[in-house]
């Protein structure tokens with residue numbers, strides 16, 4: 001499957017922290033710091049308890065997207081994924097992939113739960129072809145389901161980046177339109193659980209603020 005747009009039922013913001021500084025980041029209130037750790041100043045991580053309290057009562061929840069910031073900076077990410085896997089049909093972990101290395105303990109959890117690692121590999125994230133190949137090889141070797149997100153402004157740019165970075169990958173590749181306005185953001189069908197543990201049903205609330213970073 002290639003190039004289709006991604007629409008989860010629920011977005012779970014596992015943290016507001018990120019360890020990358022990407023030009024054009026979709027999330028204006030993310031606390032970004034190159035090489036940031038879980039203890040970055042201003043970091044807010046969603047707790048398992050707050051997630052379970054905020055979980056929507058809607059009868060059927062299909063696809064859940066877990067993101068940040070960089071969700072793996074949340075110290076409880078394994079427990080959060082386990083809880084979400086029990087509550088929904090499919091769980092996607094959206095990541096910049098910087099943590100992916102052989103024998104990383106989270107890989108075994110993801111494989112066991114059947115979660116999809118949706119890794120961002122594109123110009124905006126500064127990915128080189130060799131790095132994309134390494135990340136995809138580690139994930140495949142660990143038996144983890146993989147999707148690749150490519151953020152570009154146009155479908156032509158998406159196809160060009162896909163050809164440059166993902167020539168040997170025949171799995172799921174998703175085009176994410178580079179956000180230039182609120183209309184370009186991914187719209188969950190049900191709502192967003194913020195890092196602070198609040199369920200918000202309006203698409204703009206995921207930003208906790210009105211503007212997009214340049």
Ligand code: SF4
Nearest residue numbers: 018020022025069096
């Ligand atoms: S685009 Fe993703 S990886 Fe890059 S700074 Fe924003 S949250 Fe972090």
